Amino acid sequence: MELILSLGIGVLVGSGVWLLFRPRTYQVIIGLALLSYAVNLFIFSMGRLTINAPPIVQAGVEIDSTTFADPVPQALVLTAIVIGFATTALFLVVLLASRGLTGTDHVDGRETER
Amino acid sequence: MILTPEHLVIAPILIPFITGVLLLFFEDRERRLKASASILATIALLMVSIELLQISHTDGGRVVVYLLGNWPSPFAINLVLDRLSAMMLILTSVLAIPALIFSLGRWHRAGLHFHTLFLLLLMGLNGAFLTGDLFNLFVFFEVMLAASYGLALHGSGLLRVKAGLHYIAINLAASLLFLVGVSLIYGNTGTLSMADLAIRIPQIAEENRIILESGIAILGVAFLIKAGMWPLGFWLPTTYTFAPAPVAAILTIMSKVGIYVLLRLSLLFFGEEPGISGGFGSPILFFGGLATIVFGIIGVLASQALGRLAGFSVLVSSGTLLAIIGLTQVDITAAALFYLVSSTLAISAFFMLIELVEREQSAISNVLAVTKEAFGEGDEEEEDEEIIGVAIPGSIAILGISFVACSILLAGLPPLSGFIAKFAILTAILNPEGGAISSASWWLIALLILSGLSALIAMVRAGIRTFWAPAVALVPRVLLIEIVPVVMLLFMTLALTVQAGPIMHFMEATAVSLHEPRSYIEGVLKAPPAAPWQMETEE
Numbered sequence: 001m002e003l004i005l006s007l008g009i010g011v012l013v014g015s016g017v018w019l020l021f022r023p024r025t026y027q028v029i030i031g032l033a034l035l036s037y038a039v040n041l042f043i044f045s046m047g048r049l050t051i052n053a054p055p056i057v058q059a060g061v062e063i064d065s066t067t068f069a070d071p072v073p074q075a076l077v078l079t080a081i082v083i084g085f086a087t088t089a090l091f092l093v094v095l096l097a098s099r100g101l102t103g104t105d106h107v108d109g110r111e112t113e114r
Numbered sequence: 115m116i117l118t119p120e121h122l123v124i125a126p127i128l129i130p131f132i133t134g135v136l137l138l139f140f141e142d143r144e145r146r147l148k149a150s151a152s153i154l155a156t157i158a159l160l161m162v163s164i165e166l167l168q169i170s171h172t173d174g175g176r177v178v179v180y181l182l183g184n185w186p187s188p189f190a191i192n193l194v195l196d197r198l199s200a201m202m203l204i205l206t207s208v209l210a211i212p213a214l215i216f217s218l219g220r221w222h223r224a225g226l227h228f229h230t231l232f233l234l235l236l237m238g239l240n241g242a243f244l245t246g247d248l249f250n251l252f253v254f255f256e257v258m259l260a261a262s263y264g265l266a267l268h269g270s271g272l273l274r275v276k277a278g279l280h281y282i283a284i285n286l287a288a289s290l291l292f293l294v295g296v297s298l299i300y301g302n303t304g305t306l307s308m309a310d311l312a313i314r315i316p317q318i319a320e321e322n323r324i325i326l327e328s329g330i331a332i333l334g335v336a337f338l339i340k341a342g343m344w345p346l347g348f349w350l351p352t353t354y355t356f357a358p359a360p361v362a363a364i365l366t367i368m369s370k371v372g373i374y375v376l377l378r379l380s381l382l383f384f385g386e387e388p389g390i391s392g393g394f395g396s397p398i399l400f401f402g403g404l405a406t407i408v409f410g411i412i413g414v415l416a417s418q419a420l421g422r423l424a425g426f427s428v429l430v431s432s433g434t435l436l437a438i439i440g441l442t443q444v445d446i447t448a449a450a451l452f453y454l455v456s457s458t459l460a461i462s463a464f465f466m467l468i469e470l471v472e473r474e475q476s477a478i479s480n481v482l483a484v485t486k487e488a489f490g491e492g493d494e495e496e497e498d499e500e501i502i503g504v505a506i507p508g509s510i511a512i513l514g515i516s517f518v519a520c521s522i523l524l525a526g527l528p529p530l531s532g533f534i535a536k537f538a539i540l541t542a543i544l545n546p547e548g549g550a551i552s553s554a555s556w557w558l559i560a561l562l563i564l565s566g567l568s569a570l571i572a573m574v575r576a577g578i579r580t581f582w583a584p585a586v587a588l589v590p591r592v593l594l595i596e597i598v599p600v601v602m603l604l605f606m607t608l609a610l611t612v613q614a615g616p617i618m619h620f621m622e623a624t625a626v627s628l629h630e631p632r633s634y635i636e637g638v639l640k641a642p643p644a645a646p647w648q649m650e651t652e653e
Contacts, residue, residue, distance in 0.1 A: 020287065025279070032286050039290045039297075046301035072306075073297065076249055080293055083256045087289070090263055091282050098279050101272045107283075109276040 001049055005041065012038035023112070025095045025105050029088065036084040040077050047073035120644060122169070123180040123195045125162045126203050126240035129155050134233030142226055149218050152229040156214055159236065160207040167200040171620065175627050177637030179246070184643045188310040194246035194638055197624040198451075202243040202374055205455055208606060209367055209462050210236055212599030216466050217360040219596040224269035224358065231268070235261035235364065242371050246638055248296050248306045248333075251375065255292065255340075259285050262368060265361040266353060277356040284339065284349045292336035298329025309638035312382045312631060327394060330383065334376065334395060341372030342432045344406040351413060351425030359469030362424070363462040369428055370458055373435045377447070380439060382631045400440025400554065406433030407561045411568045420468040420580070423572055424461060427524055430565045431457040437558050438539065443547060448625035449538035452618060456531040456610055460523035463603035467516050470592045470600070471580055509592050512601070514581050519604045521573035526566040531610035536562060538618065 012034050019031025047070035055071040057063060095105075102109040133155040137148050170176055175197055181190040214232065222228040238258025245251050263285075267278045300306055302322050303314045318326050335346070342350040350369065354362050376399065384394050410433055413426030431453075438450040519530065526536035539562065543555050610617060627633060 020283075028283055032283070032290075035287070035290050039293045042294060043297040046297040072300065076297065076300070079249070079253065083253070083289075087256065087260060087263075087282075087286055090260065091286060094263070094267065094275065094279055094282055097267075097270070098275045101275050107279065109272070109279075 001051075005045055005049065009038045009041050009045070012041070023106055023108075025098065025107055028107060029091055029095060032091070033088060036080075036088070040080055040084070043073050043077050043080060047071075120178060120180050122162060122166060123178055123193050123244065124182075126159055126166070126244065127193075127237055129158050129162065130233040130237040130240070134230045134237065137230045137233070138227070145222065148229045149214075149222065152233055153211070153214055155233060156207055156210045156236070159240075160204070160211060163200065163203040163207050166195055167197075167204055170195050170197050170200040171623070175623060175633065177634055179638050179641035181641060181643055186643055187639050187641050188305060188307040191250050192246040192307065192638060192641070193244040194309075194634070195244060196627065196634055196637075197620070198374070198378065198628060199243045201451070201455070201620075201624065202370075203240055205370075205458060206236060206239050206243070206367055209364055209458065209603075212466070212602045213360040213363040213462070215602075216363065216596055216599040217358075219593045221269070221358050221360050227264070228268060231261045231264040232361075232364070235265060237261075239367065239371065243374065246308050248299065248308060248311070250306075252289070252292055252296060255371075256289065258368065258371070259289070262361075262365065266357045266365070268361060269358050274356045277352050280349055281353040288336045288339040291332050291339075295329050295331075295333025295336060298325060298332065302326040302329065307638070308379065308382055309635045312635050313639075315383050330379075331395065333379075337372040337375050338402070338436075339372070340369065341376065341436060342369055342406065342429050343402045343436055344409040344429075344433070347406065347409075347429055347432070350429060351422055354425040354428060354465070355419070355421035359466050362421075362465040366428060366458050366462045366465065369432055370435075370454060373432065373439070373454065376436070377439050377628065381442070381628050382634065396440045396442055398440070400437050400558075403433045403435070403437025403440055404557060404561055406430075406436060407565055409433070411561075411565050414565075414572045415568050417572065420472060420576055421465075423576060424464050424468060427457075427461050427464070427569065430569070431461065434539075434562065434565070437561075441543075441555070441558075442629075443542065444625050444629045445542040445545075445547075445622070446539060447628060448618065448622040449535065449542045451621040451624060452531075452538055452610075452614075453535035456523065456535045456607060459603050459607050459610070460520060460532060463516070463600050463607075464520045464524065466596075466603075467513065467520060467600050470596060471513055471517065473592070509597065510581070512597055513592070514577075516597075516600050516604060517573075517577055517581065519607075521570065521577065523604075523607055524573060525570035527570070529611060531607045531614070534611060534614050536566065 016031045016034035016038060019027045019034065022028065022031070050069045053067050053069045055068045098109060099105050104111055106112070133151055137151060140147060142148070166178075169178060178195040179187070180193040180195075181187065182192065183190060185191075210232075214229075217228065217232070235258055238254050238256075238261060241254030242251060242258060245254055263278065263282050266281055267274055296306065299311065302318060302325055303311055305311055305314060315326065339346045341347070354365055357365055380395065380399070384396075407430055410426050410430035413429065414423055417423040417426055434457075435450055435454060438446050438453075522528075522530050523532040526532040540559060543559055544551060546552075546555070
């Protein structure tokens with residue numbers, strides 16, 4: 001499980017960074033989205049990978065911290081997803097405004113001369 | 115309800131938040147209502163901040179902790195007030211009031227929801243200064259950044275959107291680095307409370323230390339991007355140049371948020387008990403700061419447009435502060451705090467002044483940063499915007515005097531506070547605790563003096579071109595409401611000069627408590643939860 005998760009994060013980061021450095025605004029926003037997926041998975045993995053260990057405390061049962069999933073990274077991921085989604089949406093609006101004003105989807109607002 | 119100091123701590127976040135949200139319910143046409151509401155909110159902010167400063171400075175420095183949801187420390191997400199955060203709160207509201215008054219001249223009409231965005235920016239700033247929790251810091255950073263994206267694009271226009279696109283892309287990527295850093299720190303220490311981290315970091319096992327340190331380094335990169343350290347700060351001058359003047363004035367403190375966090379965290383995590391990680395990252399801060407000063411100096415000298423000159427001045431100021439944080443000495447830190455306040459006020463006033471001075475010149479000539487001579491005189495006559503209001507007689511004289519005052523402040527010449535700040539820094543560097551002055555310190559001294567000289571050269575050149583030898587002599591028509599904020603800020607620096615003694619004592623006390631964070635850590639971890647509600651109704 002650890003290997004699959006780390007490979008997944010690696011692939012997402014690799015493609016995200018590559019897209020981030022591309023000249024088209026659409027590529028940049030997709031790159032940022034991929035990077036934020038990778039970061040969210042990364043935060044999640046910081047709570048150790050466990051299966052069948054819901055963080056629910058039952059009354060009268062002594063707590064054994066090794067059988068519990070860490071709930072904090074899950075809360076952090078939720079916040080990060082919401083904030084990342086909102087800022088990406090905002091970026092999308094700016095991207096469209098830039099396309100409308102400059103007439104090109106190049107990140108610098110003009111095509112490079114070849 | 116009785117307001118104990120603990121409850122007052124959350125007011126700097128709630129006041130702008132509630133006002134900003136309430137203003138959303140009114141249409142933008144009701145400008146007078148919106149303007150008076152937001153001015154009242156910022157004045158209330160200033161009064162609350164002054165009260166908080168007095169609370170934090172009593173009894174030899176108090177640490178007031180507000181436990182959100184009344185959870186016990188260290189599990190609660192907390193707000194922590196100490197001298198440094200109280201000082202930053204005051205600086206924020208002192209900058210906010212003039213910027214807001216300035217915007218009433220014309221800028222708040224240039225787009226939708228100016229006042230709401232402005233107040234939410236203040237909320238994010240105040241939250242970032244008050245929070246004692248790393249993830250909460252991320253949330254307030256995002257509030258601040260989201261508002262700043264809107265404000266940087268306020269008024270729209272091709273150049274603003276182009277600059278804004280880069281600004282947003284860079285800051286989104288920086289936010290992701292922030293998250294990676296925070297989660298690495300959490301994964302190693304199991305806590306996000308800054309005070310708790312300060313205790314746990316020296317106890318981390320040797321084999322995990324490298325992961326923890328890389329987490330802290332990644333987090334540091336995110337703050338260095340905000341602070342504009344070379345080579346992470348290329349976005350800064352462009353963004354600040356194209357942002358509307360009142361927004362640029364308040365953005366000057368946004369670059370200081372990165373500095374504030376670096377100062378607080380580096381001394382908290384690696385200050386008291388150095389352990390194995392003692393002094394981690396300070397050489398990078400020092401030499402990065404020096405490189406930033408050099409880059410800033412080159413930029414200041416090369417700038418043709420005043421806006422870019424101001425943008426690069428922000429970099430010089432950031433670089434100086436970063437290099438000083440890298441030195442980690444109590445007396446230099448005290449001087450640096452004075453420099454922070456003085457330079458922020460000066461650059462903020464300068465950004466607003468530039469807009470007034472360059473108002474009559476064509477927008478394109480400001481933007482292209484080509485030499486004025488080469489650009490020709492044809493464009494000067496174009497008046498792209500209608501002039502609202504009556505021109506003040508002698509406006510050029512007031513603008514000229516303000517310009518001279520800004521030059522003196524930026525160059526660090528007597529008699530204004532820029533000189534006192536630099537003098538204090540140099541005195542502290544030349545009298546080190548150990549006795550001998552290190553060769554690195556000599557570099558900083560040389561660069562500090564050089565940066566003053568270059569600011570003077572650039573400002574004199576720009577001043578002659580603008581006031582004495584313009585291609586077409588035009589008297590800028592400015593409203594009283596637009597010149598008053600600039601003069602207000604300049605008078606603040608005058609007050610800093612006159613009251614330099616007591617203020618320096620305060621800064622020294624702040625620096626001492628920063629360098630010995632025991633009282634901060636204990637204050638946070640031993641903070642008692644608030645009494646239940648019945649107690650208050652009985653009284």
